Amino acid sequence: MTDLTSPSAFEFASLARGLVEAEGFAQTLRTIVDSAVDLIPCQWAAVAVSPHLGAQPAKHSTSSDEDFGATVARIAGQAGDSPGIAAFVVGGIVHCPDLALEERFVAYCDGMLRETSVRSVLSLAICVHETTVGVLTLYADAPHAFDAGAIDRAQLLTEHAALAIAAELSDDRAQNLEIALNHSRTIGAAIGILTERLRIPPAHAFERLREASQRSNRKISDIADELVQTGTLAGPLEGLLRGP
Known part of the structure; x- marks a missing residue:
């Protein structure tokens, strides 16, 4: 004992x-x-x-x-x-x-x-x-x-x-899930903006984000967040997202 x-x-x-x-x-x-x-x-x-x-x-x-x-x-x-x-x-x-x-x-x-x-x-x-x-x-x-x-x-x-x-x-996984969900919502909102502004399908809009990420060496979520925050394609984002 x-x-x-x-x-x-x-x-x-x-x-x-x-x-x-x-x-x-x-x-x-x-x-x-x-x-x-x-x-x-x-x-x-x-x-x-x-x-x-x-x-x-x-x-x-x-x-x-x-x-x-x-x-x-x-x-x-x-x-x-x-x-x-x-x-x-x-x-x-x-x-x-x-x-x-x-x-x-x-x-x-x-x-x-x-x-x-x-x-x-x-x-x-x-x-x-x-x-x-x-x-x-x-x-x-x-x-x-x-x-x-x-x-x-x-x-x-x-x-x-x-x-x-x-x-x-468990806390770490919950925090990571919350971050992932927030990123997902932001990317979804950015896709909506590109779809409306450029009149392209959602799949093409996501491809524009992916290509912009590769060319600028930035995360897709960061580019999407900038687009959502500014609400415009003006400036550096225009060259990245409008495509050829």
Whole structure:
């Protein structure tokens, strides 16, 4: 039975409150890494959230130390593999007790030992509805820094992180949908203006917008928004949208 009076219980309760009160994705991820450093404990922590994890930077990521995080991300990207990438792929835990003796991730370990003081790494997949959405990675400057207790705490922290990230992803999807709907309405209004002014079918009007986007290297939605806001084909828009 869990001792609810233990410091760890209070600390994890504080973590839960902090995640609930965090404003936005960036603050949520910052709360996760800062809590990891204190609760596990470890010297550094990093979290990445993305549909895919590999050599390219994750869509959402942060580290307890920005310079350290940038160095580790570069090393992992150049190596093409790392404990974090492996944990993401398998949807589980990857533990490297001593990088100097690790037989996996050879290029990664070489880079970490050469450019950082990290000696042990623990990576845990962050899963939402049985889908891996990110990874939390903990770093220590001593070998065998993560014992069974530390791994248990890291798993518990990851569960808290998964709940918070699931909420943020839902908000993110809702915001993206709203943006897409607004763009769709604007483009529809612009098509209506072109159809009326140029006396062309809607399909031809959309083609004019698409061609103008390609020629000007601007988004279709931006051109459509300018047309709707001005309500005229005068100026730079005229040459782009009237066509040959």
